[in-house]
Amino acid sequence: MKVVVDMNKCQDHGQCVFAAPDVFRMDDDGRLAYVPDPDGALRDEVEEAADVCPLQAIRIED
Amino acid sequence: MGGHIVVAGASLGGLRAAEQLRAAGWTGGITVIGDEPHRPYNRPPLSKEVLAGKASFASLAFTPKASAADVEWRLGTRVTAARLAERAVELHDGSVLSYDGLVVATGMRPRRLRCPGPLAGRHTVRMIDDAQVLRDELTRPGVRVVVVGAGFIGCEVAATAVGLGAAEVTVVDPLPLPMVGPLGEMLARVLLARHEERGVSFVLGSGVTGFEGDDRVTGVVLSDGSVLPADVVVESVGSLANTEWLDGNGLDLSDGVLTDQHLRVGGRPEVVAVGDVARFPNPRYDGVPRRVEHWSMPADSAKHAAKVLVGGDAGVAPFAPLPTFWSDQHDFRLQSFGAPVLGLGDVRVLDGDPSGDVLVGYHRDGRLVGVVALGGPSAARAAARYRADLLKQPALTS
Ligand SMILES: Cc1cc2nc3c(=O)[nH]c(=O)nc-3n(C[C@H](O)[C@H](O)[C@H](O)COP(=O)(O)OP(=O)(O)OC[C@H]3O[C@@H](n4cnc5c(N)ncnc54)[C@H](O)[C@@H]3O)c2cc1C
Numbered sequence: 001m002k003v004v005v006d007m008n009k010c011q012d013h014g015q016c017v018f019a020a021p022d023v024f025r026m027d028d029d030g031r032l033a034y035v036p037d038p039d040g041a042l043r044d045e046v047e048e049a050a051d052v053c054p055l056q057a058i059r060i061e062d
Numbered sequence: 063m064g065g066h067i068v069v070a071g072a073s074l075g076g077l078r079a080a081e082q083l084r085a086a087g088w089t090g091g092i093t094v095i096g097d098e099p100h101r102p103y104n105r106p107p108l109s110k111e112v113l114a115g116k117a118s119f120a121s122l123a124f125t126p127k128a129s130a131a132d133v134e135w136r137l138g139t140r141v142t143a144a145r146l147a148e149r150a151v152e153l154h155d156g157s158v159l160s161y162d163g164l165v166v167a168t169g170m171r172p173r174r175l176r177c178p179g180p181l182a183g184r185h186t187v188r189m190i191d192d193a194q195v196l197r198d199e200l201t202r203p204g205v206r207v208v209v210v211g212a213g214f215i216g217c218e219v220a221a222t223a224v225g226l227g228a229a230e231v232t233v234v235d236p237l238p239l240p241m242v243g244p245l246g247e248m249l250a251r252v253l254l255a256r257h258e259e260r261g262v263s264f265v266l267g268s269g270v271t272g273f274e275g276d277d278r279v280t281g282v283v284l285s286d287g288s289v290l291p292a293d294v295v296v297e298s299v300g301s302l303a304n305t306e307w308l309d310g311n312g313l314d315l316s317d318g319v320l321t322d323q324h325l326r327v328g329g330r331p332e333v334v335a336v337g338d339v340a341r342f343p344n345p346r347y348d349g350v351p352r353r354v355e356h357w358s359m360p361a362d363s364a365k366h367a368a369k370v371l372v373g374g375d376a377g378v379a380p381f382a383p384l385p386t387f388w389s390d391q392h393d394f395r396l397q398s399f400g401a402p403v404l405g406l407g408d409v410r411v412l413d414g415d416p417s418g419d420v421l422v423g424y425h426r427d428g429r430l431v432g433v434v435a436l437g438g439p440s441a442a443r444a445a446a447r448y449r450a451d452l453l454k455q456p457a458l459t460s
Contacts, residue, residue: 009121013388013397014442015358018449030439047127051078051361054106054388056124 001040002061005032009057016049016058024049065090067371068151068159070141070307071167072096073105075337075360077124079165082368084129092133093159095151097140100190102126106357108193109218110390113200114225119190141168146311146333163371166308166319166327166335167364170301170355175210179273179283184295187215199294206230208282208292210270212240214389216298217257221391224261232263232290234270234282245396246406246424249434252416253391260392265290301355303339317341318353323380325367331374334367336360346382347401347431349459356387384453385432397442399449400424400432413444421445429455 003023010032016024023038023046038046043060050058067083069076072094080092096102103122111117126133140154150160172186185196200207200223207223209216212235223231233240239250240257254264265284274281274289281289303318313328314320318341320327325342327333335342337360343349362383370378389396405424412433413421419437421444423430430452435445 011390012439012442014446015386017446026439026443028439030442052358054104054357056104059125 001038001043001046003034003036003038003046004059004061005034006055006057006059007032009055011055013054015052015054019049019052020045065162066160067092067163067165068161069094069165069167070144070151071165071169071304071337071339072098072135072137073102073167073169073337073360074124074357075167075169075339075364076165077102077126077130078361078364079167079336079368080133081127081130082364083165083372084127085365086368086372088368088372090162092130093136094133095136095139095141095153095159097138097154098189099138101135101137103190105188108190109187109215110222112190112193113187113197113219113222115197115201119194122190141307144308144311146308146313146328146330149332151307162332164333165364165367165371166305166333166339167337167360168304168307169338170303172297173300173302175270175297175299177270177272177283180275180278182277183275183279183293184273184297186297187219188301196294196296200226200228202293204229206291206293207232207296208290208294209233209296209298210282211235211298211300212237212264212266213243213298213300214241214387216296217241217253217262217391218389219296219298220257220262221260225392230263230291231261232265232292233257234265234268234284234290236267236269236285238266240264240266244403245434246402246409248409248411248416249422249436252420252436253396256392256394301338303353305339314341320351324370324375324378325363325381326370332371334371336363336367342381344382344385344401345380345457345459346384346455347404347458354383354385356385358386359383382457384449386449394437395435395442397435397445398432399445400430400452402432402434405431412448414441421448423448 143152242250269285272283305315321342366381402424408425412423419441424432433448435441
């Protein structure tokens with residue numbers, strides 16, 4: 001599974017961090033950091049993260 | 063599973079309902095009916111990025127999941143009536159569509175001011191088309207803008223208008239402070255000051271009784287008889303639920319559509335409601351049915367409603383979401399978790415300071431029921447900590 005975040009869209013809401021804490025986190029400056037190639041077992045979490053992003057900036061590619 | 067599910071309303075709630083029906087194992091037909099000509103798109107940017115010219119309309123459209131690829135979309139189509147006993151809905155073209163399951167996702171529309179005066183120059187912001195027209199008006203040189211209603215959307219529009227360089231931006235509200243209803247006095251005072259520092263004027267404690275102008279608005283008449291000059295007026299005075307099409311079925315439609323704890327409507331296992339239009343009891347708090355007009359609600363409610371519609375309620379815990387919303391205004395962000403409105407009587411600063419980034423806690427009977435963060439990363443981090451606490455709390459009703 002490949003995760004792509006459109007960083008031009010991302011506004012650091014952090015909702016993805018709540019949904020998929022193993023894949024997304026906010027760094028010390030409050031900016032989003034993420035694992036681009038997470039384990040496939042985390043798929044549900046990542047889909048949830050994509051759903052709850054207010055900017056719809058998260059895309060999952062297989 | 064066979065049969066046919068009709069989803070009325072093709073915005074975020076309708077889209078998520080269709081997707082979640084598939085996720086819940088529904089293999090029968092799904093038809094989503096929406097009266098707007100557009101595919102589902104994101105509304106929050108309408109009062110912010112779209113008005114500011116920072117988002118194209120194309121960028122607002124949601125990308126439906128692959129699982130929902132075979133959903134039939136009937137856009138530009140209005141549901142005019144429901145006959146729940148017969149399991150059928152009527153469409154504006156006179157056709158009748160029967161269903162095995164029905165999802166109510168028809169959301170809200172803006173309330174309008176009913177007072178005398180011209181209509182031209184008066185706007186609301188709910189639909190993509192409204193925002194486009196308003197943007198053109200707000201970018202006219204020297205424009206004087208009056209926003210009626212100091213709630214979240216009104217304050218967002220005012221902030222965006224200032225950012226666009228409008229000559230004058232004034233917000234009018236009968237209440238003494240902006241956003242005071244949902245946030246309480248402490249934060250409302252802080253927000254008032256921050257808006258004023260950035261160029262928004264407020265006329266508070268004053269209602270609107272009429273509009274001046276012949277063909278088009280030139281001024282807003284206030285309850286004390288004075289007149290605010292205006293080239294553009296934005297009415298942001300709350301919203302009404304789109305439920306008229308459900309009339310005549312014996313439902314409680316007094317404020318949205320009343321549901322049970324599983325989002326079912328009228329005691330029928332085959333009818334559910336999602337999103338802004340659903341008035342549901344939340345056992346996390348007092349179990350009093352309320353509508354929640356936050357962006358997170360369509361997705362949360364669609365997940366629960368789809369599961370119950372497809373598989374029944376056996377072993378399914380009642381719907382008990384943690385409400386969450388944000389609001390971006392000028393250079394600051396509000397982020398809320400829980401139900402601050404239930405704890406307005408006991409408001410405390412939990413982290414930071416009202417002069418900078420701050421996290422405010424709302425309590426009922428000494429217990430934290432909601433938090434609101436104002437400001438940057440430090441407030442957001444503090445809010446995230448308390449969000450975890452709010453999630454862990456046992457329900458107040460059980
Ligand atoms: C300008 C604006 C800014 C916002 N900003 C924020 C924010 O910053 N943060 C936040 O948390 N929330 C925000 N929200 C709230 C959020 O957008 C809503 O909670 C969300 O859109 C609700 O989705 P919904 O699908 O339930 O309803 P809606 O989006 O209202 O969709 C209902 C759809 O049903 C259609 N419909 C109605 N009647 C019929 C009928 N009879 N037949 C067919 N179709 C029908 C409507 O045309 C509409 O397309 C904002 C809302 C607006 C309008």
